Amino acid sequence: MKCVICDGDVDYVIKGTHEGYCKECALEHFEDVDMLEPRGNANAKEDDSE
Numbered sequence: 001m002k003c004v005i006c007d008g009d010v011d012y013v014i015k016g017t018h019e020g021y022c023k024e025c026a027l028e029h030f031e032d033v034d035m036l037e038p039r040g041n042a043n044a045k046e047d048d049s050e
């Protein structure tokens, strides 16, 4: 998975989606990361389509 903005390494994923952002872009676009999940946790979750 790559950052949808800069193609860099993904550090965060938006909850409920498969959109990933690097830390820099996540902070720039969301100002806080409450709505984002660290990428590492995404693997532990069940696939939650919809």
Ligand SMILES: [Zn+2]
Pocket (backbone or CB within 6 Å): 003, 004, 005, 006, 007, 008, 021, 022, 023, 024, 025, 026
């Ligand atoms: Zn980025």
